[in-house]
Amino acid sequence: MDTHITEAAAPTPQDYKSEVKPIWCPGCGDYSVLAAITRAFASMGLEKHNTAVVSGIGCSSRIPAYTSVYGFHGVHGRALPVAAGLKLARPELTVVVFGGDGDGFSIGGNHFLHACRRNVDLTYVVMDNQVYGMTKGQASPTTEANWCESKLTPEGTGVNPIQPVQLALACGANFVARGFSGDPNGVAKLIVEAVKHPGFSVVHVMSPCVTFRPEQKGWKSTVHPYGREPTDDPALAMRAAMEDDGFGLGIFLAGNRRPFAPAGKPVATLDQLEREFAV
């Protein structure tokens, strides 16, 4: 076991939890993702005043309320542009974005494509339960074509679900990984790797909705290690992701694209900002 012997020191994961208690359903995978986030932040020793979490709307987007770092609970599907703006204005901050499959791939789908393409130095953790849970169980962009449990789609959606890992790779994300909420320590590791990797990092976390998709409890025995070493070649990563059954866990791509940086000097004062808009 490769372990460095040093004095165990603060901060602890508990330090990154707020006083607000989650209102997720008992058994929801998002609890474990929250545990993973706080463990990852503690592992990196992130300074609270230099860390921001940004989210959209949905069950998983409640994360900023449950953490003690700076947070912004934004508009549905718009977490990524908000986070990109924050990171570009304050590059010294660690900015991590949280949301679900509906927020990220439907309402915010267009923003996701361009966030991958633009490659701002952010980490995006998508908690995917393949359903709109907060609005009582409608099919989401990652729901299987033949899922018939919603009254809106009694015969299934009839369309193939989005594959988040492949989509992120195709659009140019610089780091792409998949985790499972049933392994919060494994997810914590992926988040640490994602935050440390330069550019736009996507961590796709399969997080069961035990209320509307109780069959997802079975994911615990379906997931498996992805089984390959991470590559820096998007083509190899894409091939591997397409050969995977959708339940492989690990890092698919740790690429070497240079993160986006705006041309010119950053605007640092209000005067400078006003001059930008002067006619």
Place this chain on the structure above:
Amino acid sequence: MTVTKIANGATSVGLFLAHAVELESEAAERYDELADSMEAHNNREVGELFHKLAGYSRQHRDEVKRVAAEYGPLPKVEPWEFQWDNTAESPEAAAFENAHYLMTAHHALKMALICEIQGQKYYAAVAAETKDPTVAKLAGEFAEEEGGHVELVRQWLQRYPAPPEGWDDDPDPPNYSE
């Protein structure tokens, strides 16, 4: 004898004690999460019970820390570096997916019983597999203590028998599709 990952994770007294602290810390965190989710769904009795179980886990963690203080500072081990054989998390972390918003004290205690049995098995396995005599001694003591917890939870369970069938019936269930 096949050596499992358990022995690989607890190769020294410090690493073993770090595992023991983590085992109880993760158990406490999970019980707290369960308690919070029960309270959010107005299942106050079970919420209180889970908070109580979390308190016991923290108490045990502090006891392990007191023992550990005799052996010097604990090594820093990242959450994903702990090795629990075939499980991804502490053997005493309750299986979250088995929670139900209408669950009773009986169900909560059954979850706790499984956790305590898994904890006992973990320590027994370390005691059996380690080549370090101090780790073997400590693991044996901890296994015995966990055995006491197993008995205690079994006694509690007698006070909270299984509820009649239909305990999870809800005329207005949250998963009613709209």
